[in-house]
Amino acid sequence: MIVVAGPRQVGKSTLVRRVLEGYPSAFVAADQPLTELDPFAEGLEGVSTSFGIPGESPTADWLIQHWTQARAKARGLPEEQSFVLAIDEVQKVPRWSEVVKGLWDADRAAGLNLHVILLGSSPWLMQKGLTESLAGRYELIPMTHWSYPEMQVAFDLSLDEYLYFGGYPGSAKLIREEPRWRSYIRGALVHPNIEKDILQMTRVDKPALLKNLFELGCSYSGQIISYTKLMGQLQDAGNTVTLAHYLNLLTQAGLLTGLSKYAGEQHRQRSSSPKLNALNTALISALSGYSFAEARADRSHWGRLVESAVGAHLCNTATDNCQVQYWRESPDEVDFVLNDGRRLLAIEVKSGTTYATPKGLGVFSGKYRQARQLIVGEGGIALPEFLAHPAGHWLE
Template sequence: MIVVAGPRQVGKTTLVRKALEGHHSTFIATDQPLTRPADPLRGSSPATGQEPGARPTGKWLVEQWSKARSATLDLPPGRHHVLAIDEIQKIPRWSEIVKGLWDEDRANGLPMHVVLLGSSPWLMLKGLSESLAGRYETIRLSHWQYAEMQEAFDLSLDEYIYFGGYPGSTRLLSNEARWRQYIHDSLIMPTINNDILQMRRVDKPALLKNLFELGCGAYSAQIISLTKLQGELQDAGNTVTLSHYLHLLSEAGLLTGLQKYAGQEHRKRASAPKLNVHNTALISAQATYTFEQARKDRSYWGRLVESAVGSHLINNKPEGTSLFYWRNGPHEVDFVVSHADTLLAIEVKSGENYRTPKGLQAFAETFRNARPVVIGNGGIALADFLLQPVETLLN
C-alpha cells in the first residue's frame, strides 16, 4: 500500500487524483456525506438522498473495497485497478479492517493497488504501526516550500514570507480580508476542531485554541516560559497541560515549541520553549497588519523572516535530524540543527547592518564541533536558503 500523509491543504488529494488520471481507479472520500439506503416501506429508490455529516463505518469501507475488487476482476489480464481512500482515519477500526482485506487480496493474488490518505497524524501513525506494519510505504507531504510556491504561483520572496505556503489560498492574495477568512475557516478551524479535538482527548479545548492564537499571534520566533504563557491565557491549566497541548499543535502541523540545545537530555526537556509556526500564513492571518504595513515595520517583519526560516527547517529537515534553539545568559542562537556528527548554529539576520553575532561565538566556544551559519545579511541570502533543501546545509 501507499500511504500519503500530511497536514491539511497541502495537496494530498490533488496529488493522488492527478496521479490516477488515465488509470483504472476508484477514489472515495470518507468525509463526504453517506447515501441513504432505500426505504422499502416508502418505495424510495436507492441513493436518492444523503445524510449530512454522517460518518462512514467499517461496513461501508468493506462495501467500497468489494466494489473496487469487482472493478479489478472485470479488467483484462495484466491490467490493474487502484483504490484510493481519502481521510481513512475517520473510519473506526480502519487499520484492522484494511489489514484483513489487504491480506485476503494478497492471498488471492488480486491485482489491486491501494492508496490511503490521511491528515490526522495520531490515528494514522497508530493504525499503521499497530496493524499494517510491513504492508505500506509512506509518502509524507508537508507545507509548501518557497521554491514550490515560486514555481507554481510566481510568489515573490516577501509574498512567501507573509502569505506562507498554502497553495489553495493563492487565488485570494489580492483580497487580504478574504484570504484571512479562508485561512481561518478552511485551515485553522478544521485542523483544530476535526484533527485535534475530535481525535484526541482535550479537556480544555478553549485553552488549546487560546494557546494557538497567542503562540502564533504574539510569540512565534520567541522564547517564552510556559509559566508566563500560563499567566496570559484564560482558563489556563498547569504547565504540563500547556506542554501537552503544544505537542498536539505541533503534530497537527500548526505550532511547535523548540527546546533548548544542551548536553544533558533532561535540560532540554526542562527549558522554556521557543515557539515557531509551521507556516507563516498562520501569523499573518491573525494579525492586524496588511502585507504592505508588515513590510514597513522592521521589528515585525524580522519576526516573520525568522519564523519563515524556522518553518523551513521544521518542515524539511531530514529524517534523524533534531532542531533546537540555544540561549545562555545574554547570548542566543536562533536555531541549532543536529544530525549525526553535524552540529549547526544558525543565526537569522534580517536587518541591514551586519555584525558577527556574539551568540554564535559563544555557542562555538561551548560546543567545539559546531559550525556557525548566518542567514541574511553577511551570510547565505535568505532567498537562497529557502530555495535549497536543508540537506545542503548539512553537507
C-alpha cells in the same frame, strides 16, 4: 500500500487525483457524509451498493464495501493491469487500521492485483494505526507546507509575499484581496484543523485553552517563552503538562511547534522553555492584524516573520533523524541548531540591512567545537537560496 500524510490544504488529494488520471481507479473520501448509492458501484452484479444511512459518517462497513467493489473492478481487468483504490481522510473511519490490515492481507494471500493509497490529515491518528496494525505493509510519503520555490513557480509569489502570505496553495489566488485571504485562512484552515482534526479526533479536556494557545503561540512565533509565562497569559491554563500536550497536538496538526533547547544532555532539553514557531507564516499574518504593507513597514514584526519562515522551513523539511532546536545561555543565543547525531550546525538569521558577526554563534562554537556555523541573510546565505534547500542539505 502507499500512505500520503500531511497537514490540511497542502494538496494531498489534488496530487493523488492527478496521478490517478488515466489509470483504472477510484477515489473515495471518508470525510464526506454517506450517500445511499455510489456511482462507482454501477454495473457490479452481486456487490452491495448500500453505504449506510445517508447523512451519517462513514463506518467500517463503508470501508469494506468500497474495498469489495475495488476488488471486483480489479478482477475484471487484464492481468497486466491493476486497479487503484485511494481512500482520503481514512483516519476518520472507526477501527480503520484493523479493517485495512485484514483486507490487505487477504488480497495479498489471494494474489489480487489491487493497489491501495491511504490519505490523511491527522498525522498522530495515522501514525497510531500504521504502527499498531500496518507495520511492514506501507510506504509513507509525507507532504508538508509548500516551500518558497514551489509557491514562486506555481503562483509567481515574490519573496516578501511568501514571507507574509505563507505556503498554502489554496490561498494564493486571494492575496490581492487581503480580507478574503484572512477569512480563508481562518475559516478553511485554522477552524477545520482545530475543530475537526484535533477536537473531534482526540480527547481535549479544555478546547478553549487549545484555541487560545494556538493564537497566543502565533503571536509569539520566533520567541522563547516559558510554560509558566504562557500559563500567566492564558485563562484556565491548567498546568505545564497540559500546555505541553496541547502544543504537541498543534505540532502534529501542522500548525504550531515548540522547539526544545539544544543542551547536550537529554533531560535538560526536555525541561527547557520552548521556542514557539508557526509552521506556516500565513497563520501569523492572518491573526496579527497587520496588512501586508504594515507588516513590511514594521521592522521588528518583519524580522519575526523572517525568522519564523526560516524555522518553519527547517521544521517542515527536516527528516526524522534531524532535530531542529535552538540554543541560549543568557545573554547569548543561537536562532536554530540542526543535529542529526553526527553533525551539528548553528544557524543565525539576519533580517536587517546592517551586518555584524553574531556573538552567539562564536560562544556556541566555543562550547561545542564540532559545530559548524551558518548565517542566513545579510552577510551569509541569501534567504531565497536557503529556502530552496531542505534542512538536511545544510548539514552536509
